[in-house]
Amino acid sequence: MSVLQQVLSDARKLATRLRDHDNSADNLLTQAQGMFKQVESMKEYCEEMNQLNEVANNRPRGALIHSIQQENRYIRELQEENKELRLALEEQQNVMELIMSKYREQVAKLLTSAPDVHNAHNTAMQR
Template identity: 50%
Template sequence: MNVTIESLLADAKFLVGRLKDHDNSAESLADQTSGLQKDIESRNTYQENLKELNKVAGHRPRSTLVLGIQQENCAIQSLQGENDELRQSLSDHQNALELIMTKYRHQIVHLLMCVWSSNIFLIILAMILLLQQPGHMLQIHEMAAVMQSAIKADEDAFQSQQEYVSALETENQGLRDLLMIT
């Protein structure tokens, strides 16, 4: 029998590998065993706590428990009804606010149109009165220049009012969107 050192070393390496595998398996089994032990302890604790709760609950009559549950159900139903009422109230409030803002916008536009048309009427009336008097051509030309500048200023004011109304509408829509989110 020829046993060489190489074969002995190879066998030793093989055995060391197997020992490491067995050691790892043993550690794994030890970890599993400790996990199972903790699980058993927690189950025992749960059973003890459950027994204590049953003893405490046994002292309270079932009618008291049922009455407590019924009262909680009534409170929950009351809160749900109140929640529905609040949602309806919020919806009504949003609709009313939208209606008010729409009427406000219409009134502002109507007011601007009235102011604009009354200014033009006054200018035309002044021109007619000036035309009826002979020899006032210079005044008529000055009045025409003033009218043109007044019309330009009025148009600019009307345009800025329209932009303001548009900005208010955009802001109103943003506020509505915020109300919808909440």
């Protein structure tokens, strides 16, 4: 091999190594960004927990328990009211269906008897 071929061969090897190193650097950057996001999430979590603890520490434990119990009662009341409203709505829909079916029956009867009524009226008018 000539010196020029040797230099070209070495240049190719170096270019390949540079590409490999570049890919490795990209992978490391991606991992570092993922770790950074994780650390940021952990910091945010800690800040939120500190805020919650600060609020909780400013109130006695009994008061916190009492307020949670009140919230639970209120939620149960709302759930019960929701259930009652759902049942009332269902009942109202059933009543409306019954009324509409009766109305349709009456209209159908009226339409089937309408020619007879019309003929009887015309006959009476002609006399």
